[in-house]
């Protein structure tokens with residue numbers, strides 16, 4: 001039934017209720033329920049691919065998207081964990097749904113799995129531990145990952161979605177810990193600039209955050225959702 005008809009019947013039901021008709025009132029209640037359910041249907045965000053070196057915060061980020069409490073002890077991810085459809089609720093008036101989320105270990109043997117996800121996913125997020133960005137060996141690994149990720153993203157079969165977004169985690173333990181997560185001074189950092197420049201046309205958004213902090217992580221999720229739908 002069309003939305004206009006729904007509105008008309010709702011108005012009719014409301015009028016009947018005020019007139020005290022129990023039977024029509026019951027019908028009206030049913031309609032209200034149907035109407036509300038229809039309006040609250042979560043909005044689709046598409047599929048997400050999330051990866052980064054070990055301890056970069058992948059599982060923590062996925063936990064935030066799933067509305068999980070991240071306060072429990074860190075557990076290393078040992079196998080591929082496909083989450084399927086994930087409901088993102090409580091951040092906006094509307095609910096959103098991620099069509100697929102996969103958590104994987106950040107070890108080198110998962111690189112090919114990741115590159116496969118990069119080719120087919122709507123939104124790609126590479127996690128960087130900002131605490132470690134000035135470590136030479138860490139930066140080398142990140143740059144290798146980004147180079148390979150950019151290549152895979154460029155053959156993505158989706159013409160509109162070829163961006164790679166970067167989530168910079170552990171902001172609170174980084175050299176920028178005194179700054180808030182909206183500060184764009186981070187992007188002037190030489191190491192980060194080198195990483196972002198490797199992406200060329202695939203360069204997407206950069207989100208610095210403290211994933212363990214409520215306001216920083218809420219802000220992150222809101223920015224991510226906004227950027228996905230715009």
Ligand SMILES: Nc1nc2c(ncn2[C@@H]2O[C@H](COP(=O)(O)OP(=O)(O)OP(=O)(O)O)[C@@H](O)[C@H]2O)c(=O)[nH]1
Nearest residue numbers: 054055056057058059060074077106169170210211
């Ligand atoms: N202080 C701080 N700790 C964080 C942040 N993000 C994640 N952590 C912690 O860093 C550790 C590693 O996070 P995980 O989410 O397990 O990292 P991962 O990338 O899934 O690691 P693997 O599964 O081993 O590849 C955990 O103890 C988290 O609680 C952050 O922004 N700030």
Ligand SMILES: [Mg+2]
Nearest residue numbers: 058059076077
């Ligand atoms: Mg993990």
